[in-house]
Amino acid sequence: MPLPSPDVNAGSLSAVSPLQPSPGAFVRLRLDLAYDGTDFAGWAPQPRLRTVYGDLSAALTTVLRQPRPVRLTVAGRTDAGVHAKGQVAHVDVPESALATLPGRSDRAPEAALATRLRGILKHDLVVYEVTRAPVGFDARFSALERRYRYRLADPDAVRDPLRRRDTVWWRRRLDVDSMNHAARSLEGLGDFAAFCKRREGATTIRTLVEFSWERRTDGVLEATVRADAFCHSMVRSLVGAVVRVGEGLRDPDWPAGLQRERQRGGPGGGLGGGALVVPALGLVLDEVLYPADSEVAERSRLTRVRRHVSELA
Template sequence: MRIRLDLSYDGTDFKGWAVQPSLRTVQGTLEEALATALRVPSVRVVCAGRTDTGVHARGQVVHLDIAPESLTGSSGRRGDSPMEALARRLNGILPPDVHVRRALEAPAGFDARFSATWRRYAYRVADDPALVDPLVRSHVLAWPKPLDLDAMNTASRALLGLRDFASFCRRREGATTVRTLTELEWTRDETGIAVARVVADAFCHSMVRSLVGCLLAVGDGRRPPEWAAETLAGRRRNPAVTVVHAHGLTLEEVGYPEGAELAAQAERARNTREAMDD
């Protein structure tokens, strides 16, 4: 059977999502906890989006495949459903910087990575000394100059749509840098923090942090709004674009279709990635 887990984590003390020998990673920590909770030798999980070192998640989604008897055999005697029992056991094993929000049996055709139709990230910036709070220093970037969000949004609109984001990505050999960016908008939250809402079908390595770095240069007046479109048109990594720190970035939510479209989307996405990436 396939299980879906929704989880949150503080990425500060992790070396990113993906398992790496001798390093503390979110995937490695979760898989160890799952093996203990399910009383099996090992478990492998697949996530919706592999976050980099220091990046946080509020809405990460993963799936794992296990034998049904492994789930029922580890449920305990409290009367919880097997899924409720799994989430409870995991949260009792996991460290405080990872939390399973829910566990449920995945519908037919579900794939945490390939069934996803969009991912939503937020990047948070404190651009006023009065907004800099040491208590959230691991989640909000402190910026030394005030930002003009109108100019940043003007620049952002030129980046929307199906584009080649090679100018904003760290290339991998043979991998595509073409993505569909559906939302890129800056607003201020109730405290005054500048927040970028970034939504795309998928993201390539360092894409969001590079986009934010480009737009911060527009917002603090170092570059005109047109610079974002000019950089995009170059289709090669621009050394003038700063890749901002990871700690301001959070994976907020992942979107999936319903019903039969889950399997259809997974097949389309898998075929596309195999043809263009691997």
């Protein structure tokens, strides 16, 4: 199991909520959802901009007839233009409000909520399932691992116009073998400061479980990136560094050299020295993994423990 990482790029805008609401008053729900990120300004609410949080909170507030906007906590706070297939969020709602949703039907209240949400949300945001969360569950802190996918179509790939919203068309040919060499050199526990937009007080220590590339039958290059957590822009920066290797502009060991600098734009160049942050549209959050129900509270506790560079010694 990957080591815990506290400062995931997955935060709630609210303070950390209790592990579980008081019995009989509130119930914690898990929401499994997906969205096409093209027309969203990311997950987090922003003034006068459409966001996934904003649309989902407004829908929940309406369906549950709440006097104040419903607040959500998410597993992976995606940037503008990033998609999600397996996103997870949690929300604490009044038990009484949930109980009224089935009306005269015999449906479970959670199923009734999912149906009503699908009825009012726009078609680029879908809540697949609503379930009661186990005691201690936190969509952000209980997660063991997040898996992302990135798609690139170089000149050797079939450029499918029906996939234009989730696949980046790349002008230069890419060598998948050298990209895999470079990607594997970054796997493991490490400081990924060179690939993150720094946030005050936030750790950049992560366990990169898998970083691999595959050329699919249609020629499209697809990356799988798995980690216990990701910091801001980390996946797109990792992909960007390895793409430079695939283009033949950098040696396969170059991304690992960037990582050792432990700072973005460091003396050896950092991300300003020939690397890039690739476009958001090729990135999809595929899956968030959690431990067994009996272990989610302990996982949440461990994840909140701040990690330090001394762990790398």
